[in-house]
Amino acid sequence: MFFFTVTDDINAAFPAKVARELPGWSHVPVMCMREIDVPNSLEKCIRVMLLAKTDLAQKEVIHIFLNDAVKLRPDLINEEGE
Numbered sequence: 001m002f003f004f005t006v007t008d009d010i011n012a013a014f015p016a017k018v019a020r021e022l023p024g025w026s027h028v029p030v031m032c033m034r035e036i037d038v039p040n041s042l043e044k045c046i047r048v049m050l051l052a053k054t055d056l057a058q059k060e061v062i063h064i065f066l067n068d069a070v071k072l073r074p075d076l077i078n079e080e081g082e
Contacts, residue, residue: 001051002031007043045072
């Protein structure tokens, strides 16, 4: 299951529709939503939440942020900046 959120400046396509076009993804539950338009927040931002079953402890999960998206959750960035 995937949830996509987008900022107001992304309006040319639905990320969920694009995901469903990937091979093997036609029946994966996906949903698009809008981010709250907070002043001075990131622009042109697509966020993805993936729900997965894992045996990892929460502190072992590695969160991935591209470019300025690290500003969304600086508390999840390890000491090496990754």
